[in-house]
Amino acid sequence: MNKVMISVKDLHKKYGSFHAVKGISFEVLEGEIFGLLGPNGAGKSTTLEIIETLREKTSGEIWVNGMNLEEAPNEIKKIIGVQLQSSGYYPGLNLTELITLFAGLYNRDVDPLTLLDKVNLRDKQKAKYKELSGGQKQRFSIATTLINQPKIIFLDEPTTGLDPQARRNLWELIKNIRAQGTTVIITTHYMDEAEVLCDRVAIIDNGNIIALNSPDQLIDELVATGFERPKEVKQANLEDVFIHLTGHEFKN
Ligand code: ADP
Numbered sequence: 709m710n711k712v713m714i715s716v717k718d719l720h721k722k723y724g725s726f727h728a729v730k731g732i733s734f735e736v737l738e739g740e741i742f743g744l745l746g747p748n749g750a751g752k753s754t755t756l757e758i759i760e761t762l763r764e765k766t767s768g769e770i771w772v773n774g775m776n777l778e779e780a781p782n783e784i785k786k787i788i789g790v791q792l793q794s795s796g797y798y799p800g801l802n803l804t805e806l807i808t809l810f811a812g813l814y815n816r817d818v819d820p821l822t823l824l825d826k827v828n829l830r831d832k833q834k835a836k837y838k839e840l841s842g843g844q845k846q847r848f849s850i851a852t853t854l855i856n857q858p859k860i861i862f863l864d865e866p867t868t869g870l871d872p873q874a875r876r877n878l879w880e881l882i883k884n885i886r887a888q889g890t891t892v893i894i895t896t897h898y899m900d901e902a903e904v905l906c907d908r909v910a911i912i913d914n915g916n917i918i919a920l921n922s923p924d925q926l927i928d929e930l931v932a933t934g935f936e937r938p939k940e941v942k943q944a945n946l947e948d949v950f951i952h953l954t955g956h957e958f959k960n
Pocket of ligand 1: 723728747752753
């Protein structure tokens with residue numbers, strides 16, 4: 709069995725008297741793409757930010773790559789990649805300069821062009837962040853998670869607001885990152901995306917995990933209860949038309 713990269717045990721988070729995360733436990737295995745799904749306000753970002761060492765937990769135990777979060781937060785920071793807020797992208801700098809700056813902060817020697825190649829942005833090396841399209845911005849933001857060559861990356865709704873092609877391009881990128889051995893934790897509101905990308909998903913509602921399994925198993929469990937979706941009468945949908953007409957390549 710794969711090694712456990714993240715272990716969360718009975719995690720609680722209270723904001724004042726509000727109990728946002730109510731004792732959740734889960735494990736993420738090495739090389740997995742693990743999805744955290746759930747309605748707005750369920751507690752996904754809170755959970756991710758606690759694991760990322762950016763937020764204090766109220767109680768519970770967290771281990772990342774065998775290290776206890778309370779004992780070794782700085783060691784944990786070195787092996788995780790977190791998307792920066794876009795406000796961190798100094799407006800006067802182009803993409804190459806931003807990567808060089810972040811690499812300096814991480815004390816890493818990184819070739820900006822090699823990194824931009826990974827996310828198909830070499831031709832934008834001299835562009836400013838604000839000049840990028842939505843898909844390009846997300847790809848750049850994913851590139852910044854890779855600067856410290858992390859073992860685990862955290863992606864919080866990386867495809868929200870993107871067009872269908874840009875979403876698919878991002879899926880390929882995320883699969884490539886995983887193929888190179890990186891463990892990925894992702895949140896998304898797109899269930900088709902979770903189905904395509906995630907090996908396993910945890911569904912969080914109201915601060916509790918209400919289901920945790922592979923998308924396939926969860927669907928089979930639902931079908932086994934007798935659930936049946938109204939039959940689709942057409943062999944394609946409007947998204948298929950959009951993709952068919954506009955193509956798949958990295959142009960946005
Ligand atoms: P999700 O990412 O699933 O949308 P969040 O983790 O952002 O959920 O939020 C979970 C709950 O905790 C929400 O009800 C939210 O309003 C609340 N919450 C999040 N951050 C804070 C905070 N800093 N102070 C008070 N309440 C917060």
